Amino acid sequence: MNCETCQLKELELEQDEIKDVLRCILHTIFFHRTLTLVRPKDVDCDLFEITYVQCGLPDLEKEVDEKINQFIAWVEKHPNRRSQVCLSFFEDKNKNPSWFTNKTERIYWEQWFINLHVASPKGHGKSRSSKATSIGGKALEEARSKRAALGLLIQEVLFQIINFANEKKDHIPAISDRIFNHEISIPSSSDSVFGWNVDVLRRVLNS
């Protein structure tokens, strides 16, 4: 089975936007790949004028939020860097079952790479704290236009997900009564400069 990969457009964002952006993107992917019975839940982004859809599964929401928090913690330690969050879907298959071993192998059938460039918020903080009216107004205007541009980019990413999810369907396993096995990989401290997870890279090369 081939592993289909989708590299999403890189998004430049600030630290306080990470949660909103990642929630939107991750839940959109899950909504397209959770083919079990779902009762969709509309969610409005906090910072952008975008309404996305969640599967309405509390466990999944909790898992996504935990991973996002871990990613934010990593970003705080590694500011102003490009990074990736990878959502992988896999199947567990028994590899060479024998009397003594019952090794299972993960076979990834789809991977989504969310490319982010988290900018440092220090410059904006100074401008916002400035008491001068003109400087504060300029900074605010820049922030608003930047956020608007990011909102458009997020929509482009969502359409990218929609296009990919509908064009590549043949590799999806049969619908079962539970959601597909998945994992959300975030950069770890030992990763390289670009925050690539070494394990993810190995899997991509092997697929």
Added chain:
Amino acid sequence: MSATSGAAAEPPMVEQVITEFFAKSLHIILESRSPYESSRNLTRPSPPSSPLSGSQPRDRWFNLALRDCPAALENFDLWRQSNLEPLVIDIVLLCQDSTSSSTAGCGKIIERWIIQYETRNFCGDNGNGSKNNVRKSRSSSGEDHSLYRATYQGSTVLLRSLHLVVRLLPAYSLFRDLNSSGRIRPLNLSHKISSFVEPFTRQEDAEMKHYAFAPIETLFGRLSLSVSYVPVLEVVAASESTTPVPPEIIKDYVGSPTTDFLKQFNSLPSAGIAPACIAMNRRHSWSIEHGAGTSVSPSPSPTDSEPHGSPQTCIPLRVSLKRGSHIQNASPSGQNKYTQFEECCHPSSPLSPSPSHSPSGSYPKNPLFRYRSTPVVIPTVKSGGASSRLPPSPCSKGKHQFSSHSDNLAPSPDDNSNVRKDLVSLGEVEKDKALQKVLSCNKYDLGYFHGLKLARTPSKLFIMGELDEHELAFACEDKDTIIDQLSRADISDREEQKMNEDAGGSSTRSPAAAIGALVRLLKTAPGLREGLQSDAGAVVPQEPSSVQKVVNEEHGSIASSSTVASSSLLKSRTATDALEELKKYREIKESIQNRRKTQSRDTKLGEKQTDGEP
């Protein structure tokens, strides 16, 4: 429902998937585009009328449970003849005429959804021709099942994409606004379902953007879904506008210098507020063109009931009421409007101090105005210190500088102390009565003090005269300040016999008379410096600095007020006024002091001579 004769028929299971796909698509689209349809909470799904439907309830088809069941679905199976007919759903924006209750009016198609099943014969698709030929040759049930699974799975994913896309298009925000607000609006969303595609006009076609989902290949054809939409909805959001703030309200709250103030402010919306409103209208005028910039509706009105709860609609109101001095400073550039907007959303942010207005420039040419405001404007800070403040008393030394007044304000000689104490006691009694009357008023009550109409709000006391309430209305922030000011005015009255009548004046005197009395009172009042003598923190040796210190103390006492801007403006204005008044007081005081000095000297000399005589 099955394919027409002449075309190869899909397996029954696939046929059923196609049928349910049409129904589900209609359900998803109408749920997010038909405001009144989707408000119906029909928890029980309508039973499928098609004999081919399985045991699965219709709303759970494709594992997508949708709660609402639009009325259009109830008869969907009845009027739909064949899967080969396209399903065309037009979303129409209706502009209702306010005079008529009917939906007659302009109607514009803002979205067109086309769902259709095209057989292989018609679509002429060659991309997957080889695959389909292979499929055609297989007729085993196993293959049918795999075909069914592939079609069903593909439809499941596609319908999820549809569920998302309907929320990303501009019409969704309009739908949400119409659905959330129960008000009758001039705009409405309607839909039209048909089985033929009515071509757009050239203008409409040029305006529309198109998006097509990836089709679902079946054995003998394919399912396709596409949408044509207007990327920019020029929706007038005036229907959602907040209650406009009449300028009269603003004038009532702002004193005379704000006459020019208001003129400047009125010019602001065209330059300062509108761009912010345009930014707020982003949700209604929205382009999702890939890489396209945000299309902004030219609608200038602020929106209300934003799904995100933003407080943007309050900009004109909040800015006009609270940020008077800041508006004064704002230039009609784009930069300052955001600062105003920011301050609206963050009302706790401190205001920048406004430049003090030149009294000669901005004040009306009313000689009485200055005198009216003075006694209330120059406060003392000490809370509860009204009783300890000594009335202005004649000083033993007659010096022209304020620096000398410190000596005069020093603990007085015995000859003045008794007079002072009497005046204090008198002042206290009378002051308490009058102050009680004023301060015991309920919120927004009117009271009278010395013939002046006083209006009280929880935080402010407004003194209004008959002649020009706009000029006279100003705020006293601190209760103690009010007490002190009124007490000083009260005590000053008793200094002169002529003023006693005024001091004891009834509240029924006309404001003009009261103003005249107050003017006389101020003219003949002894120096303010003596009134501040008992105030421990208010002893200031220097003449200019003492006034400034009083003003500074006033600033310090009301620094935490939410109307710092207006009070600072008043302070700067009245401080200037106060300085001028003090100069006059000084002259008057010096004359009185000289008079008393000579009198006291004569008295002393007379006593000495009496005592010293052998």
